[in-house]
Amino acid sequence: AQKITQTQPGMFVQEKEAVTLDCTYDTSDQSYGLFWYKQPSSGEMIFLIYQGSYDEQNATEGRYSLNFQKARKSANLVISASQLGDSAMYFCAMRASFNNAGNMLTFGGGTRLMVKP
Amino acid sequence: DSGVTQTPKHLITATGQRVTLRCSPRSGDLSVYWYQQSLDQGLQFLIQYYNGEERAKGNILERFSAQQFPDLHSELNLSSLELGDSALYFCASSPLWGPSTDTQYFGPGTRLTVL
Numbered sequence: 001a002q003k004i005t006q007t008q009p010g011m012f013v014q015e016k017e018a019v020t021l022d023c024t025y026d027t028s029d030q031s032y033g034l035f036w037y038k039q040p041s042s043g044e045m046i047f048l049i050y051q052g053s054y055d056e057q058n059a060t061e062g063r064y065s066l067n068f069q070k071a072r073k074s075a076n077l078v079i080s081a082s083q084l085g086d087s088a089m090y091f092c093a094m095r096a097s098f099n100n101a102g103n104m105l106t107f108g109g110g111t112r113l114m115v116k117p
Numbered sequence: 118d119s120g121v122t123q124t125p126k127h128l129i130t131a132t133g134q135r136v137t138l139r140c141s142p143r144s145g146d147l148s149v150y151w152y153q154q155s156l157d158q159g160l161q162f163l164i165q166y167y168n169g170e171e172r173a174k175g176n177i178l179e180r181f182s183a184q185q186f187p188d189l190h191s192e193l194n195l196s197s198l199e200l201g202d203s204a205l206y207f208c209a210s211s212p213l214w215g216p217s218t219d220t221q222y223f224g225p226g227t228r229l230t231v232l
Contacts, residue, residue, distance in 0.1 A: 104162035
């Protein structure tokens with residue numbers, strides 16, 4: 001069984017500063033994908049960034065980067081130069097490799113990020 | 118805008134009733150997934166369809182059913198509704214059904230309130 005743990009229920013960050021949102025995972029699969037999604041107060045789920053288990057380099061997408069430490073089973077999201085619009089819930093998710101048992105995403109409990117002006 | 122559409126956006130109904138939620142995937146995507154987000158359970162996978170066939174099932178109640186039609190849109194049917202079914206229901210789509218690289222893009226969700 002797969003499990004995603006996000007230990008920070010809520011965080012504050014000052015505008016223009018960087019912030020790290022923690023995510024640890026547990027899986028016995030060798031091939032898997034890790035995803036981060038943003039959920040603003042309006043409710044939609046917005047895909048931010050993806051990291052594959054065999055990727056040697058950390059993924060980056062604009063101001064988002066993923067600090068992937070495979071041995072520690074962690075996939076922390078780093079947001080640089082925080083903006084007021086970054087205030088939202090952030091979910092870490094994992095998808096197992098191709099198998100008949102299911103290809104769903106398993107989500108963590110989320111971290112609510114609040115950016116202070 | 119992810120390209121995934123869901124209707125209706127809001128739905129208010131009474132216990133015991135039946136509702137249908139509709140989802141249209143992104144153009145070209147063959148897989149459709151349904152997820153439920155509630156305060157006590159978080160985000161949970163319900164069911165996946167790929168090109169019209171059921172591929173995977175998660176924590177979906179027997180009162181719930183889904184299907185994917187030849188035009189690839191999907192419907193989630195919820196019957197004998199209970200108060201605890203009140204939640205945000207998401208549809209997501211992806212091009213394929215297997216690789217771990219396959220990103221799922223979410224629709225805006227349908228907020229169901231059961232009174």
